[in-house]
Amino acid sequence: MxxxxxxxxxxxxxxxxxxxxxxxxxxxxxxxxxxxxxxxxxxxxxxxxxxxxxxxxxxxxxxxxxxxxxxxxxxxxxxxxxxxxxxxxxxxxxxxxxxxxxxxxxxxxxxxxxxxxxxxPKPTLRMDSPEPDDQHGAAGPGVAATPDDAGARPDPRVVLERILRLAHRDGHLAPIAGYELLDELGRGGNGAVYLARRDGGSPIALKVMLPAVAADEETRRRFLREVEITRRLRHPHIAALYEAGTAEGGFYFTLEFCDGGSLDRLLARAGGTLPVPDAVGLALQALEGLEHAHAEGVVHRDLSPQNILLTRTGGGLVAKVADFGLAKAFDQAGLSGLTRTGSFAGKPVYLPRQQMINFRDARPVVDVWALAACLYHALTGDYPRDFPPGRDPWLVVLQDAAVPIRDRDPGIPAAVADVIDEALREDPEPGITTAAALRQALRAALR
Missing domain, CATH: 2.60.200.20 (Tumour Suppressor Smad4)
Structure with missing residues (x-):
């Protein structure tokens, strides 16, 4: 039930x-x-x-x-x-x-x-002796209290260090046994991601996500089953997810490490914006990753510059979309709590209207809109919509259209601006509905 x-x-x-x-x-x-x-x-x-x-x-x-x-x-x-x-x-x-x-x-x-x-309500389940999950993870023997139980949200690093210590004696946690945390790569509302290495090998990203509400065993299993769908995605422009599991009240993931950081950090280093060829080039690569995921039936639903990661190559930077399905599955399982519309949830700056009004039936078009919003931000330093102080940001999403990009920066080439404006159009229907269509239109606009 x-x-x-x-x-x-x-x-x-x-x-x-x-x-x-x-x-x-x-x-x-x-x-x-x-x-x-x-x-x-x-x-x-x-x-x-x-x-x-x-x-x-x-x-x-x-x-x-x-x-x-x-x-x-x-x-x-x-x-x-x-x-x-x-x-x-x-x-x-x-x-x-x-x-x-x-x-x-x-x-x-x-x-x-x-x-x-x-x-x-959910039925009351015993939580003192959870059974192991499949080979990709385990509900560890020491399930830590979640915020509904203890009132205070634990620090992600503390939880992850407990999981790593536990991995030395728990065979179900073998995939992450021996890893050492080296540096924090990023932190969000539900957890954090760290650079980790084992025995001098290649570095990986080790992520922990912490439920905002008490999670019963069936919820844990349902979340990991959903994550398994995205774990199978393999593409040059998707950051690979290797392992996933749960222990100590948190969910852990090992992911491909991208040594170029994230798009938002690149923008910060560059002064807030990128030249048109650079920004559009990274967007084209990310769209290839989206196109592959959508063909596999996977929609990201939480795309932002924070999860467009970058890998350095001899010829520059390669974009890889990260966290495919993680935020969506976490939220769908109810683990993130009631946070989407509260004042503490932040402004939904990359959220398309269609996703707000049809949250549980999001289509690939929501990723297309969000990618266009990321490109808009990379070119202008602004968000597609204005969010005036004091105004309900969710009403902004519901009622306001995106500001034409050349109103922000008249120097953006008209052909590129037309494609971005069309991709961000929401009334009466979305302007560009597939990653392939947006990729082709942007490529043509650069010629």
């Missing part, structure tokens, strides 16, 4: 009247076609806004926030958000509408429509 959050219509005319969510997702409620549940756009529902409110769901946990609606969202009869009288939707978007946790039995009211929330 898996955890779930169910919305059931107990008052109103909405059909279907039951919506069940059993995995990590976000969803909009309102009259716009992109919403799900979508409220009918008729005379009975005129008091409900097009983009009325947002649900952030990680069953059994759930949150709701109003999006500055005209008539407000009500939780158990108490209004939790509404724009002021005379305010435009744009003005309301600058207001701070806090998120509210949902509990079993809560009622959400939008106009005359009332949803009742039913939350089914």
């Amino acid at each position: 898996t955890a779930s959050v169910t919305l059931r219509v107990v008052r109103g005319r909405l059909r279907p009247d039951t919506y069940v969510f059993d995995e990590r997702t976000t969803c909009l409620i309102g009259r716009a076609p992109v919403c799900s549940p979508q409220i009918p756009n008729d005379e009975h529902h005129r008091t409900i806004s097009r983009h009325h409110c947002l649900l952030d769901l990680n069953p059994p946990h759930a949150r709701i926030r109003d999006f500055g609606s005209l008539n407000g969202t009500y939780l158990n009869g108490r209004r939790i958000g509404r724009r002021k009288s005379g305010q435009t939707p744009e003005e309301a978007a600058a207001e701070d509408f806090p998120e509210h946790d949902l509990a079993d039995g809560d009622e959400i009211q939008l106009g005359d429509t009332v949803f009742r929330v039913t939350i089914r």
Whole structure:
């Protein structure tokens, strides 16, 4: 039995009247076609806004926030958000509408429509003697407390050092036994990645990801099964994932080490931008990696300059897309907690609108948009969308189009700018939908 959050219509005319969510997702409620549940756009529902409110769901946990609606969202009869009288939707978007946790039995009211929330938790499992996973990893004998248990998030290096010590006496951890941590290569919200070496051999990248919520054994197994799909990807422009497993409350991975760092660090060293031939050249290589992954049915869904890695060669730098599927699988398994829409989650600067409104059914086009956004940033030092101070960044993604790239830098060649602008177009449909199409268009623009 898996955890779930169910919305059931107990008052109103909405059909279907039951919506069940059993995995990590976000969803909009309102009259716009992109919403799900979508409220009918008729005379009975005129008091409900097009983009009325947002649900952030990680069953059994759930949150709701109003999006500055005209008539407000009500939780158990108490209004939790509404724009002021005379305010435009744009003005309301600058207001701070806090998120509210949902509990079993809560009622959400939008106009005359009332949803009742039913939350089914995960079954309680014994965690003191987890069984080993497959040959690629193990749930170690000393499973450390996760933040829900202990209240404090452990340091990734401390967890990884415990795993490495454990590997000396646990045969299931043999793939990482003997590695020594040399340097920290990067750190994010869910963990960190380190340079590691064993017995004078070639260096690798050793990554640890830490759940933000307590992870039961079935969740661990499901996450590692999903990772196994991406572990099989092999391509010159994809950073290889070698081994994956879990121990001491964290998930560990051995990955190909790329000695040129990441695209974001290259940009920092270069003063924030790259020349057009250099930036487009790296984008073309990354698109080859994306094209291969998409042909294998794998979508990255978290592409940014931080996970476009670089390897030095005699002729320059080779781009390799990293972390294929890791962030997605981690989030889908519910291990990252409710972080996608909270104020602490950061600005979704490389997130396409389609991914926000259809989180659990992301298509390859979301990677195409994100790659174009990375190229935009590499050429201009700016993000495709403006994120004004105080404005809800998720409403920016929902409502605002990308700024034409030549508005940022008129010196960018028109042919290249046209391709990037088309790739970042989202209305009424995405402008460029495949990695192959974007790669071909960029190559032609450079001629």
